[in-house]
Amino acid sequence: MTKKKKMLTGADIFFESLREEGVEKVFGYPGGATIKIYEKLYDIDFLEHILTRHEQGATHAADGYARVTGKVGVVLVTSGPGATNTVTGIANAYLDSIPMVIFTGQVPTSLIGNDAFQEADIVGITRPITKHNFIVRDVKELASTIKKAFYIASTGRPGPVLIDMPKDMIAAECEYEYPEKVEIRGYKPTVKGHKNQIKKAAKMIREAKRPLLYVGGGVVMSNASKELTEFAHKNNIPVTNTLLGLGTFPGTDPQFLGMLGMHGTYYANQAVNNCDVLIAVGARFDDRVTGTTETFAADAYKIHIDIDPSVIDKNVLVDLPIVGDAKGILEELLKELSDKPSQKDWWTQIEGWKKDCPLEYKRPDDQLRTQYVIERISEKTNGDAIVVSDVGQHQMWVAQYYKFNHPRSHVSSGGLGTMGFSVPAAVGVAFANLNRPIVSISGDGGFQMNMQELITAFYHNLPIKFFIMNNCFLGMVRQWQELFHEKKYSFTDLCDSNPIFTNIGTALGIESFSIYKPEDVDDILDKVFAINDRPVLVEFKVSKEDLVFPMVPAGSSISDMIHKRLKPKGDIL
């Protein structure tokens, strides 16, 4: 049946297309170039527009929303500065393969290239940080462009897609019909894994004496956590996660080795170095995972399952690539394999490493430590919360000490490492209405980068716990300065310049607390987790010069881990 064609303006087509795509939330900020869209928005009731306080905030919010829902995050901003403010958020989504569609207004087509008021070549600017981008040069192409954008963003290896809409295209009229199908001849992602490759992989895994699953964010994207868990259990294979893979396998499971890589556990990294078959699923051998690539799982037969052919052999040469969607491939592998070998020697070895070097920090302690706070949060929430971390030391401690039980629960800027991500991303997460506790954890530095979005949280009564781990330092940089740069704490000491965080919260109408004693942690957590109808803020004044261990120095082999301060100061470990 063909749909009835009607004459609509670009602004109408924009909303009709979003309705067709089932968009429920749009994060945005109005401006001159998009004013006609906002005029229409006034009467739109099938979607909710969330006004953030900055376009970067809108982009991270859409990113957070997409990560926990699996839906495409949608951003709407104006031309020029509105568009350029989204750049960090787009790059962030690009590196972590998050499905997003970003709509930017643009100056009228007749003015493009004239250095017009609020003009920026956002298509040119975002070319290397989007999966694809478009400029609409004819209103007749608007609907099909939107259809394509949502299709591209959400299929294959997901990613952000940008559509630039000149002001005159938003105003112009044309016949509207939403296309039913998308046909892009240069874009045909391989979804189904190659049968023979899967058979070969099954054979190698069956013959393995020391197999290891190295699992990344691709398994989250593919919604394959259930299949992965079943596969690991039925074949008795230990699992290690990348930062973005956390939650795909239960954090409390005895087969779980924690995170691998630079700040991964000793036993995960030992397992990588000693395994004979490494099964990488939805992971890309990132430099923070591998350290120097020459020694990474050097003796292992490497199987690499990923939907993006370009990550195969990019950093580490593998023996057996399987290109396709992780879910389907794991299902196929499950059909081939489920005889549960005991792997007794391998497990004895792993248990030995776990005993030799567990994750640890000094406790009990008179100083408040981020590790302790995160452990308590993990306990209080049973690993069921959605934890939105920022970037730096606390992010690594979240990865080490929070026991994630579910996928799509650990929201973190992995690839780009964007400080200031947590506060706005948590706002986006809250709009997913998942009825689970939402914890935003930032350091004192990152918190100040996008703290304007507290206002958005306050305005919408979002039930977010904003936790600030205040060590008065840009902790991760300070850690590198201490370990590798002669303790020259150049511009990382924030002690004299930090604001009074509770005053900031209070000024924005958010109930705010500050604690510094370890014995107060449980009480404050009980108190704030009982609040479910509004945001709260807690500043944890944590020890100033703590270090994240274990650590593999950048570019070293992951067998060269540092476990404690090289020159002990007496208070650590």
Place this chain on the structure above:
Amino acid sequence: MKHTISVLVENTFGAFDRVATMFSARGFNIHSISIGETEQSDISRMTIVTSGDKQVIDQIVKQLNRLLDTIKVTELTGRAITERELALITVTFQKGSLEEIKNITDVFRGKIVDINNKSLMIEVTGPPRKIDAIINVLMPFGIKEMARSGTVALSRGEQIRPKNEYKK
């Protein structure tokens, strides 16, 4: 080692830029790049000459494939191909050297397409190595200006008689 990659791309706004951006963003070399329409007006062919080891070339091909505007990527190195480049070379001449320059042009099957009392312009086509050679030979006379088109290349057809010919 130099590699020639042939890429069919959508003949759209920005397809060329996407390819060029990808090369610079990922730090790959470009020795030459040329683009023009194909027999289908909505498709352009880019011929890219690049260099790198096997892993690098493999990545370049994969990253090219990853772009949505690319329709087909073919690595031509090691295949039977025809490669051509065009160059326009303006050479200055003195009394007596004109004849010599004309002879050189003939040897390379070039053409003199413009001349005045101080310089002349030579048009020459051929594989890039031949262009390099004529440039070397002309260098001593004084090359005033030069424009090279970059390489274009196509795979050569397989020498198979069409099947239906036997039926006739």
